[in-house]
Amino acid sequence: MENQKECISSPFCPYVSVDCVLLGINEDKLSVLLVERKLLENNAVGYKLPGSLIYETEELDDAALRVMKEAVGHTQMSLRQFHTFGSVARTAKKEDVLWLEKESHIKVSRIVTVVYLALSKKGKTVSGLDKNETLRWFPVEDLPDLPFDHKSIVEESVNEIRNWVEREPAIVYEYLPSKFTAFQLRRTYEIIYNKKFDVRNFQKKMNLLGYIVPTDEMEVGVPHRAARYYRFNKIKYNKLRSSLNK
Amino acid sequence: MENQKECISSPFCPYVSVDCVLLGINEDKLSVLLVERKLLENNAVGYKLPGSLIYETEELDDAALRVMKEAVGHTQMSLRQFHTFGSVARTAKKEDVLWLEKESHIKVSRIVTVVYLALSKKGKTVSGLDKNETLRWFPVEDLPDLPFDHKSIVEESVNEIRNWVEREPAIVYEYLPSKFTAFQLRRTYEIIYNKKFDVRNFQKKMNLLGYIVPTDEMEVGVPHRAARYYRFNKIKYNKLRSSLNK
Numbered sequence: 084m085e086n087q088k089e090c091i092s093s094p095f096c097p098y099v100s101v102d103c104v105l106l107g108i109n110e111d112k113l114s115v116l117l118v119e120r121k122l123l124e125n126n127a128v129g130y131k132l133p134g135s136l137i138y139e140t141e142e143l144d145d146a147a148l149r150v151m152k153e154a155v156g157h158t159q160m161s162l163r164q165f166h167t168f169g170s171v172a173r174t175a176k177k178e179d180v181l182w183l184e185k186e187s188h189i190k191v192s193r194i195v196t197v198v199y200l201a202l203s204k205k206g207k208t209v210s211g212l213d214k215n216e217t218l219r220w221f222p223v224e225d226l227p228d229l230p231f232d233h234k235s236i237v238e239e240s241v242n243e244i245r246n247w248v249e250r251e252p253a254i255v256y257e258y259l260p261s262k263f264t265a266f267q268l269r270r271t272y273e274i275i276y277n278k279k280f281d282v283r284n285f286q287k288k289m290n291l292l293g294y295i296v297p298t299d300e301m302e303v304g305v306p307h308r309a310a311r312y313y314r315f316n317k318i319k320y321n322k323l324r325s326s327l328n329k
Numbered sequence: 330m331e332n333q334k335e336c337i338s339s340p341f342c343p344y345v346s347v348d349c350v351l352l353g354i355n356e357d358k359l360s361v362l363l364v365e366r367k368l369l370e371n372n373a374v375g376y377k378l379p380g381s382l383i384y385e386t387e388e389l390d391d392a393a394l395r396v397m398k399e400a401v402g403h404t405q406m407s408l409r410q411f412h413t414f415g416s417v418a419r420t421a422k423k424e425d426v427l428w429l430e431k432e433s434h435i436k437v438s439r440i441v442t443v444v445y446l447a448l449s450k451k452g453k454t455v456s457g458l459d460k461n462e463t464l465r466w467f468p469v470e471d472l473p474d475l476p477f478d479h480k481s482i483v484e485e486s487v488n489e490i491r492n493w494v495e496r497e498p499a500i501v502y503e504y505l506p507s508k509f510t511a512f513q514l515r516r517t518y519e520i521i522y523n524k525k526f527d528v529r530n531f532q533k534k535m536n537l538l539g540y541i542v543p544t545d546e547m548e549v550g551v552p553h554r555a556a557r558y559y560r561f562n563k564i565k566y567n568k569l570r571s572s573l574n575k
Contacts, residue, residue, distance in 0.1 A: 095382075095383075095384065095385035096342050096343060096344045096345065097342060097345055097383075098342045099342065099343055099345065099415065099441050136341075137341075137343075137415070138341065139341035139439070140417050141417075142415070142416055142417065143413065143415040143416075143441070164412060164413065166410060167389065167410065167413045167443050169345065169383070169388070169389040169443070170388055170389075171386050171387075171388065193385070195345050195389070195441070195443075197413050197415070197441075245574075248574070249572060249574065250496050252572055252573065268573075272573055272574055275574075276574050280573075280574075285573065288572075288573055289573065292572075292573070326495060326498055326534075326538075327498065327514075327518055327526075327531065327534055327535065327538070328491075328494070328495065328518055328521075328522050328526075
């Protein structure tokens with residue numbers, strides 16, 4: 084560890100990193116993209132969020148874009164700064180510190196990390212995923228061991244994505260075909276919220292919303308009773324969500 | 330500047346600070362609380378956001394609470410982490426750097442600041458304000474010269490507060506008496522959004538919302554035509570804002 088230098092100052096200055104949480108629906112499960120990291124013992128492999136220390140003259144947003152570009156091969160996603168995690172306890176686990184010191188050739192003290200969050204859109208593939216064997220989707224409910232506070236970062240990111248959906252339900256329709264059945268809509272909500280919704284209750288609420296409009300078309304060639312197709316009506320949606328200030 | 334030490338490391342580590350933006354309605358204007366700072370020339374006085382570098386073993390949230398406690402004498406506000414500003418250009422102005430180096434006895438390079446945001450509730454006074462002559466409310470549309478990127482931090486905070494109101498209009502009713510006239514409601518929106526709303530159009534939208542309920546009571550002893558009092562109905566509000574996931 085020749086290049087190790089300690090960050091010494093008074094007052095103190097920590098390292099600053101960015102970490103990127105890309106969430107998406109994969110195999111019918113809300114999932115997060117993780118990247119391999121080589122562990123110290125027996126060349127074992129672990130996973131972590133894609134991330135990096137920031138460079139000296141690099142803007143935070145640019146650091147996050149660099150990390151995503153390196154990980155998934157493109158930056159065609161709306162990556163938003165979500166939250167900064169800077170707890171002293173982030174570097175409490177000795178094996179995490181040893182791993183990072185080996186990787187980064189630094190003497191690790193405290194690391195404040197600025198977390199960026201994006202929702203991977205349906206159809207927009209993670210182009211690096213086939214080629215890049217070090218990347219893998221993990222269901223958010225079934226995460227492997229993760230270093231630092233990456234597990235709670237993922238958990239808080241999942242809550243934030245649910246907040247996004249609550250504030251802006253239109254997001255959900257980006258995950259559905261332009262015409263969809265009540266079952267498809269309900270399944271998408273069930274995946275995002277990781278819970279079952281009562282079929283009749285969900286259908287009732289759906290009818291009340293006013294912006295999910297039934298079409299005259301029904302499913303064809305299905306083994307069960309054909310279901311009606313619905314469409315998301317963006318104009319009605321915007322009108323219904325108007326408030327006093329617009 | 331004896332105590333100056335430079336933060337040297339490879340990779341680089343910047344200083345990390347917290348800054349607090351407390352917004353409130355003061356003299357009928359959306360305002361921000363600023364704190365005095367002594368300038369170098371002629372003992373002149375400038376203003377800045379309340380803030381501080383973080384201590385070595387201090388959590389980010391605790392640093393923000395410490396800053397608010399020092400500034401306003403209490404922490405009875407919902408202080409939320411809003412956004413981290415870390416641009417290299419933050420320390421581009423030489424006079425800002427000189428001022429901070431003198432204040433903090435550090436050699437300033439880059440400073441990443443985690444900004445916390447709170448809305449000062451009506452009635453909850455800033456207890457330090459009378460005693461503490463170094464504190465002052467400034468209308469957000471009429472800010473003095475501010476150091477670093479504090480001006481744009483205030484501007485982005487104002488946008489964020491408007492986002493809060495848009496997402497959660499209930500916030501506005503914390504600024505109104507339990508019964509209020511259409512004029513009072515409109516004025517509160519005009520102050521928050523810094524624009525005039527058309528009287529008839531506003532009244533029409535207000536009637537359509539469904540959770541602003543007319544009472545039988547009218548103003549008394551006013552020199553103009555007595556206006557009707559309305560109440561904010563939280564139960565109807567929550568019901569009307571239900572979504573598919575709840």
